[in-house]
Amino acid sequence: MPQRRPRRTRRPVSIHDVADAAGVSPTTVSHVLSGRRPVNAATAARVRQAVNRMGYVPASLARSLQAGSTSVIGLLIPDITNGFYAELAKGVEDAAHHIGYSVILCNTEFDPAREDHYLDLIRGRFIDGMVYAAGTPPTEARLESLLGRFPIAVVDEDVTGLPQSLSAMADHYQGGRLAGEHLRQLGHRRAAVLTGPALLPSAAQRARGFREAFEGDVIQLEGTWLEQSGAELMLQCLDSDGFDRTAVFAANDQMALGALAVLHERGLAVPGDISLVGFDDIRVASLCAPPLTTVHQPAYDIGRTATAQLLQYVANGEEPPTSRHLLPVHLEVRASTGPAPA
C-alpha cells in the first residue's frame, strides 16, 4: 500500500500529478507529450490543458536515466579566453545545439587535477561524449583508460598509438612549413622557434615543419601556450650572448603577442629588425600593431566537424569508428614579416 509522499518542500509538478488532474494514467500523459502512440483527441486535449494549467515540465533527469543518455557532451579546453579555443567552442556548441545536445564547458587552465575532475563526468556517464582539446602534455596517460571505452573526439592534437576513436586537427606540420618557407623566401637564415610543450605532437610538428622548410639556422625554446610564456622566451633570446636572429616563429598567436610586446619594449622594429610569425590566426592577430603574419587554423570548423562526427554515432548509440581528420591551413601574410635586414 503506497504511502503518500512526505511533501516537505514545494515539490515540482510530476507526470503523476498531471495524470491525476486529467483523470488519466501517467502513461497517457507521456504519450500525449511524446506523440509516440495515438491518443484520443478529447483525452489529449484534457491532458494538454492540465499540463498548461499546472505548468508541468518533464524532469529531463528522469528521462535521461530511463533513456540511458543525457544529450549532453563535454568540451575540455585549457583556456576559453584564448580566441582559438573560443572559436572552437563556438563550433562545438553550434554542432551540438543543432541536434539538441548541450555542452558542458570544461575549462582546465592547464591544470591536470581539473582535467581529471572533468573526465570523471564521462566516467560517471553524466555526459554522452567528450570533445577533448586539452593542450596539456600527459595527454596519453590521462586518456588511455578512456579511449575506446567512451565516445571521445580528440581535437587539435595528434595523439598516436592509442585506441582513439575520432580526431580532428589542423595540419600542424604543413603550417610550420608555410611559416618556414615564407621566412626563407624573405631571405632569413637565422631564426628562433618559440614552441609549445615539447611532449605535445602538435607543438613538435609545427616546429619540425618549420625547421624542414626553413633550412637555415634554428634555435628552439620550449614554453607553454601562454602569452606570458612567449614574452619570457623572447626575453631569454634577446638576453643570450651573441643573439643574431632575424626571425621568430611562435607556436601560437598568444605567444607571438607576448614576444611582440617584448620586442617593442626593447625598441626593436618589427619587421625591420626582426620578423615575427604566429600560429592560429585569432582575431587579434589582424588587429595588433603590426598586424601579425600567421598560420590560419580553421578553429570553428575543427570544433564543428569533430562534434558532428562524434554525435552522429553517439546519438545512435553506436560506437564511433577510428578516424583522423586533417584540416588544411594557410598562411596569412601581414605586416609583421619582411625581408631579412642586411
Add this chain to the structure above:
Amino acid sequence: MPQRRPRRTRRPVSIHDVADAAGVSPTTVSHVLSGRRPVNAATAARVRQAVNRMGYVPASLARSLQAGSTSVIGLLIPDITNGFYAELAKGVEDAAHHIGYSVILCNTEFDPAREDHYLDLIRGRFIDGMVYAAGTPPTEARLESLLGRFPIAVVDEDVTGLPQSLSAMADHYQGGRLAGEHLRQLGHRRAAVLTGPALLPSAAQRARGFREAFEGDVIQLEGTWLEQSGAELMLQCLDSDGFDRTAVFAANDQMALGALAVLHERGLAVPGDISLVGFDDIRVASLCAPPLTTVHQPAYDIGRTATAQLLQYVANGEEPPTSRHLLPVHLEVRASTGPAPA
C-alpha cells in the same frame, strides 16, 4: 536457440553488480563509497576491491535524480568569442568548479529561439541554476516566468521591475560618465554615440551617463553589440550630410573596433581627426592600433561574484534573496583619444 547475452548492449557496471560480486547489499556498497555510516573494515575492503576490479563508477544521473539536484548550472551568453563574455565565462567556471559544480555553455548568438531552448534546461530541472547574461532586448518577457521560480543570477544587465533574485553588473552609468568627462576635458564638443540595443538598460545607461557628463552636442545611433554593427554605424555617420563629430563613444569594444576599421579605411586619423572610446577593455583593446581608450569592466569578477552568490544558496537548497551588486569601472586612457582638432 540459446541466448548468448541476455543484455542487448554492454551495460555499465552498477552498484548492484558490485554488491553481488562482493557478497553484500547495494546499501553497503553505497555506504562504503560515501562513508556516511560505519562499515566493517573487512567488508569495506572486499567492496573496494570489487569496485576497482570491475571499474565501477556511480551513475551520477541516478544520484542526481535521487538527490534532486544535478550540480550543474547554465551560463547563458550571446557570444563566447567576445572577449568580455569569455572572461565572464572563466569567472563563472572558476566559481562553479570551486565547489564542484559544472557549467553548461548556453551560447545564443543573440537568437531568441536558442535562448528559449536553453532556458528549458532550467524548467526541466536539468540544471540547478542559471547565470543569465543574454544581451538581448526582450530580456524581461523571456525571464518573467522564470525569475522567482528558479535560481537565476542576472548578470551584466540591470533588469528592473522584476522579481529577480540575484544580479551583478558593472556601473554602466558611471562608465558612460567617465568616457564623457574624458572627451569633454580634451576639448571635444560634438560627439557620436554608437549604442547597443536601446531596450537594454545597460546600453541606455552607458549612453545616458555619457551625455550627462559630456554636456555637448551628441548624436546617437543604435546598433547591436557586434563589430559589424559598429562598422555600419560609423559608416552611416561619416556618410551623413555635414558630419562634424570629433569624438565617438562606442557602447562596447567590439563596436569600437568595427568603427576603428572604418575610420582607417576612410583615411581618418585616430585620434588626430576623431577620438574614439570603447567599453569593456577586452584584451585586444590594448593591442590594437592605436590602443583603445576604453572603460574597464571587471568581467571575470562579475562572473565569479554572481556565480558564487548564486551557488551559495543553490547548494544549500535555499532560495536566493534579491540583491544587486554594482561593480566599479574605471577609464583606461590609451592612444585612441586626444585633444579636439582646431
Add this chain to the structure above:
DNA sequence: TTGTATGCGTTATCAT
C-alpha cells in the same frame, strides 16, 4: 484507446 507493472541506478528510511 488506455492502463498496469517494471526498470533505469542510486540513496534514504526503516528494520534487524
Add this chain to the structure above:
DNA sequence: ATGATAACGCATACAA
C-alpha cells in the same frame, strides 16, 4: 553492522 524496501520521475513492454 548490514539489509530490504521504497522512493526519485519518467518511459516502455505487456495487458486489456
